[in-house]
Amino acid sequence: GSDLRAVYAGFSAKGAVLAALLAEQGASGLGTLFEGPNGVFPTYFASHDSAGMRAGLGADFQGGATLYKRWPAVGTSHSHMKAAIDIVTAEGIAPDEIAEICLAVGDFHMLGCTPLEKRRAPETLVDAKFAMPFLVAVAIVRRGMSVADFAPERLRDPEVLATAAKVVPVPDPSLDWTMEMPPGRVEIVLADGRRFTATGTQVPGNADAPMSWDDVNAKFRECCAAALHPPAPDTVAKVCAMAQGLDGLDDATEILRVLTQTTANRGAA
Structure with a gap:
């Protein structure tokens, strides 16, 4: 909370x-x-390895390998979300056709599933971003996720909550977090008895599926739209272009000046 x-x-x-x-x-x-x-x-x-820590210092800048998440929620839930999206998209499944959603979870995943009832229906924005049953339900209903899904009214969306109530975590020690987090696995059981299983790979924003500039810009526009005083569309477009051409700017802080000045003006109006 x-x-x-x-x-x-x-x-x-x-x-x-x-x-x-x-x-x-x-x-x-x-x-x-x-x-x-x-x-x-x-x-x-x-x-500790002092030499290893200093290797490439000042020459090898690791920031260039930074990954950007497409979905604004805890990253350890993303593979389960992707698996669920893959199933419902490939099979054309509507949320009301689903009887049960089984999440195979390791030790760290389970933290986002307990206590189960609160994780199915989180009450605050921060809790929602770490509630795996709720996040998977959003992914199924929306076929994705944006920052708008965490607005107060969206936390009470009856379709999302009804879908989250069908989520059941199933412990799987093979998915425990030791070094790299193993990808999550999801089984969706339909009311007619059919079952579909998928493992969440090619998660948007991961190293094997990095976000494109179009993806980054789309997420930025979603965030701007959720602002108290959203910047004008032409300002958002200008900032996106400036960010993409960052290495050509004389002063990187000009991006913030453009964004904050126009946002302040709209707020005053």
Whole structure:
């Protein structure tokens, strides 16, 4: 129920920017912070690879490999969502034809399924984004997901809630999270007795199915539409073009100026 889930990463980003600005002004740090007798590594890790951590530092920028999620919910639910979408799309299944939705889940998946009744009908936006039965139900009903699906009225959508009530988690130790999270598996049972099973692969935004610029722009437009004061369509289009041509801009913050100025103007109006 906490809203902190939506902002905590900002504190890490703020700390990184502040550290860079302090270093730029000549402020020095502790040379023993990480590897000194009481440093971070000796305190929290049994062993560490200093050389490996420094390899390529300043030359190999890992940010270029950043992946963007197509669906605005916890990533560990996406393979189950994709499997469910694949089934209902391929078979042309309507939600009211479904009798049961069985989710094969490992230990970490199960966290998003308990307590089951609350995960089927979450009461807040933050809870909904981590409630696997609800997320799979949205994916089935909408054949996808957007940020609009987490508006207060959408959390009470009777078709989504009726579909979520049919979701049953089935423990499967082979899907426990050890190193890489195994893809989820879904079985949909219809009222007429037919059964369809799929494993969630080629999840939009994953390394094997990265988002295209069209996908990124579509998600950005969805987010803009959910703003208190949505920017004008021409502004959204301009920002999308600026982001795609980011390496040609003299100042990357110009994107924010364009977006916030026009949004503020619309809010004042």
